[in-house]
Amino acid sequence: MNEILLHPPKRLYRAARFATRPQPHSLNIMGFGFDGTACFRKGTAIAPDAIRLVASDIESYSPYLDLDLEEAAPFYDLGNLVVHNTGDAHNDYLAAHGRFAKLTGSLDFAADGIHLLTLGGEHSISYSAIAAYLQAYPDLLLLHLDAHADLRQEYQGYHYSHASIIRRCLDHFGPGHQLLQFGIRSGTRDEYAWMRGHKTLASSLEAFVEMIDGQPADRPIYLTLDLDYFDPAYMPGTGTPEPGGQDFLSFVRIVQALRRKRLVGADVVELSPPVDASGNSDVFATKVVRELILAFQRKEDHEQ
Numbered sequence: 347m348n349e350i351l352l353h354p355p356k357r358l359y360r361a362a363r364f365a366t367r368p369q370p371h372s373l374n375i376m377g378f379g380f381d382g383t384a385c386f387r388k389g390t391a392i393a394p395d396a397i398r399l400v401a402s403d404i405e406s407y408s409p410y411l412d413l414d415l416e417e418a419a420p421f422y423d424l425g426n427l428v429v430h431n432t433g434d435a436h437n438d439y440l441a442a443h444g445r446f447a448k449l450t451g452s453l454d455f456a457a458d459g460i461h462l463l464t465l466g467g468e469h470s471i472s473y474s475a476i477a478a479y480l481q482a483y484p485d486l487l488l489l490h491l492d493a494h495a496d497l498r499q500e501y502q503g504y505h506y507s508h509a510s511i512i513r514r515c516l517d518h519f520g521p522g523h524q525l526l527q528f529g530i531r532s533g534t535r536d537e538y539a540w541m542r543g544h545k546t547l548a549s550s551l552e553a554f555v556e557m558i559d560g561q562p563a564d565r566p567i568y569l570t571l572d573l574d575y576f577d578p579a580y581m582p583g584t585g586t587p588e589p590g591g592q593d594f595l596s597f598v599r600i601v602q603a604l605r606r607k608r609l610v611g612a613d614v615v616e617l618s619p620p621v622d623a624s625g626n627s628d629v630f631a632t633k634v635v636r637e638l639i640l641a642f643q644r645k646e647d648h649e650q
């Protein structure tokens with residue numbers, strides 16, 4: 347009997363079509379609600395369905411991009427990867443990662459034009475998709491928006507921890523791969539020394555957007571977005587909030603720059619709906635996801 351890899355969502359993402367495996371030359375949304383290594387405040391496991399629920403109620407039109415989900419190129423909702431949170435975080439993650447690999451293993455991400463937008467879950471889930479993209483694209487640019495450097499070798503005994511996700515991705519880096527980070531405002535002295543040494547951390551929004559603008563138009567870009575990139579004043583519903591963060595309009599600037607480039611994959615992680623009982627964080631995160639879905643609609647040179 348074939349193992350069940352995905353559960354259909356209770357409700358489809360607004361305007362999306364249902365599919366049971368990633369569709370070529372299209373954007374595919376998939377929930378990955380693993381939160382086993384979360385150390386402080388859990389709850390990200392239910393974020394994918396919380397975002398789908400809010401997406402039904404907010405505007406489908408983005409005034410920032412002048413695009414509407416209802417008029418966008420067809421995109422798909424694959425539902426949620428089967429995840430068990432038994433308390434044995436290491437093996438739970440490896441099992442879920444194995445299901446992701448089974449789901450995507452036969453696909454050629456580059457040749458088939460597989461565009462994945464993964465909704466976490468805690469940040470460790472990003473590893474599954476990023477490792478696949480690094481393998482598919484030897485010149486991938488990895489953009490990392492986060493409050494935390496996530497460069498630890500391991501954290502609290504976990505090799506695949508939310509606090510070591512970028513380190514795990516670096517394990518797969520080849521000579522053509524590149525990491526650029528923005529929003530980081532928390533880490534160890536060693537992590538900061540590494541970022542300075544490798545010049546991965548942009549010093550300002552303007553510098554970060556310039557770095558995107560300066561990329562070749564056909565270079566594949568993957569964006570991993572930990573929602574604690576945003577200031578907790580706007581986005582309190584995350585496990586590890588950090589003051590001094592960015593606002594929504596900073597993200598709009600980044601998305602506008604990305605639309606002129608070649609975004610091939612992305613993930614949005616660390617929304618924890620139970621942490622913010624007002625529900626405002628769910629709405630904020632869903633607006634972020636809307637902009638990101640629309641960012642996959644590439645802006646051609648002839649468009650103003």
Ligand SMILES: [Mn+2]
Pocket residue numbers: 492493494572574575586
């Ligand atoms: Mn973080």
